[in-house]
Amino acid sequence: MGMTDAAIDFKQAVNHRKGKNLLGAYYPASTIVIDTECLQTLSDRHILNGIAEALKHALAQSRSMTEMIVTPLRETNLACLRDPEYLDMVCRTCIDHKVPTLIYYTQSNFNEMVPQYGHAIAHALEHLSFHCGDSVKPLLHGEAVAIGMCVSAEVAFILGICDEQTVSEHYEFISDSGLPTFVPRNMTLKDIMAKLRYDKHYVKKPAMGLLSKIGFMYSKDGDYAQTIPHEVTLKALSANIERRDAAPFSYAPPESELPISDIVNVVMASNAEELTNHAESVFEDGNLLDEWRAVSVDSSEFNARKENIYWRLWAMKGNH
Structure with a gap:
């Protein structure tokens, strides 16, 4: 996560009991050292946590980058997570796409909405997952972002910004990367909507960056932040949950006598x-x-x- 996202930014923040990233400071690093060999001490889950943030930039900025990240994961059944060359490629490609959003895009809010893609929903889901008791397993940040991007695609479709294929590709690319795509069970729509109010881009309604297609951030009159009506957010979350309840699992173990x-x-x-x-x-x-x-x-x-x-x-x- 640090190699693909956290260290490469102007700000550092900590969580508050009310929500994610509500306290912090602006102090960019003078030097960032990345050694992907160090990732070998992490579990696959924690490596995928960082991959999710790289995939965020890929989906928002480049179809070719998306395929560069996802294809090896799909073809090796995640075994490439132990390949330093693959991880080096992910980090370098992510940096190549993220750094320009920090330097060059100063005439619009593109530089803010690309790094925040999927995060309005993600922050709510991540925070709630730690406060729902044993009924919901805590989500890592990247896992929540993965789900948030799927819900954001549903929002874009409802608003007529993207087509059904773009929504389907979100679910396919993200699930093929070994990341979750659905709102966790036992997490209520009411709680999610209430927690959205603590997102830093929330002003009476959520503000989200949305994609018109893979690799392209949508803008209206030069504005990349779209204010989302509450009923649209609810409909998008419901659409995600309906997919979850209807979808067969990739591996469906048979009924077992063991609980x-x-x-x-x-x-x-x-x-x-x-x-x-x-x-x-x-x-x-x-x-x-x-x-x-x-x-x-x-x-x-x-x-x-x-x-x-x-x-x-x-x-x-x-x-x-």
């Missing part, structure tokens, strides 16, 4: 042998079982990917 709590305990086991012993009884899907066996061959690899495996299972069970 979800037992399955989670297996996934979070501290050794690969326990996972291997239980995998066949939990997953009858051949491809999924082969993948999990491959991960469990080496204990060190399993331990490194344990958190990511847990979250993928949680998403498959419809609780993410």
Whole structure:
């Protein structure tokens, strides 16, 4: 996250109990050092957290950048997250697209709305996910942004700014990157709408940057910030939730006699042998079982990917 977003900006902020990024200062870094080898100590989930911010710039500024990020993730089933060359490409390409928004686009609010794409919704979802009790698992910032971009695409479609293909591509690119696309279950529309009021761009109504198509930020009379009526925001959130409830999971494990709590305990086991012993009884899907066996061959690899495996299972069970 720091390599693709947080460090490359004029501001630093901290969260407040009322909302995200409400306290902070403007103090740009004089030097930023990026070493993607350091990312090898992170879980896949935390690397994807940063990928989400790079994907934000890609969706808003460049279709080719979007494909450069997503295609390797799709083709390697996320294995490229362990490839320093891929991560270096993501960081460099993100910097190439983000830095101009900090330097050159001073005649409009393009430089503000591109980095904030998806964030109006994301900040509300992220903050709420930490205050909904055990019914909602906390979202990392990039995960919330991924969902926020999907909802933003729904907003653009409702307003006639983009077509259905652009909305579908949002869901496809983001889900193929291993990131969530749907508002978490057990998070109410009422709570989301109330939390939106604490976004820094909220003035009586949410203000969002929206895309006319992949790689193009929409503007009206030179203004890239669109004021969104409450009923449109509600309709967009509802459309996202309807997709969530209708969508089959990428991997749908069959009904198991084991309750979800037992399955989670297996996934979070501290050794690969326990996972291997239980995998066949939990997953009858051949491809999924082969993948999990491959991960469990080496204990060190399993331990490194344990958190990511847990979250993928949680998403498959419809609780993410």
